[in-house]
Amino acid sequence: MSRVELESVITCPECGATAQETMPTNACQWFYECKACHALLKPLPGDCCVFCSYGSVKCPPIQQGSSCCGGGA
Known part of the structure; x- marks a missing residue:
């Protein structure tokens, strides 16, 4: 797996x-x-966090292919 x-x-x-x-x-x-x-x-609808909505890189759980804190997606 690639580095987070x-x-x-x-x-x-x-x-x-x-x-x-x-x-x-x-x-x-x-x-x-x-x-x-x-x-x-705040996260856009369907996103789990502000990094997934407005960041250049998605949050660590999403990068690893799982859901972020059980929310969204």
Whole structure:
């Protein structure tokens, strides 16, 4: 199995700002506050976390082919 990537760049859909973040491996991240405009990001319908919706890399459980915290997908 390939190595799990833990770094993801989140792009805010409100202002377009980007930020590199380290994804948690033991919990879903359902909310993220944009550092530029302070918009509160939530997962899009069908996605399990903000990294799956707005990140450059999907969350670790999805990368490994499982569901993230039993939610979505």
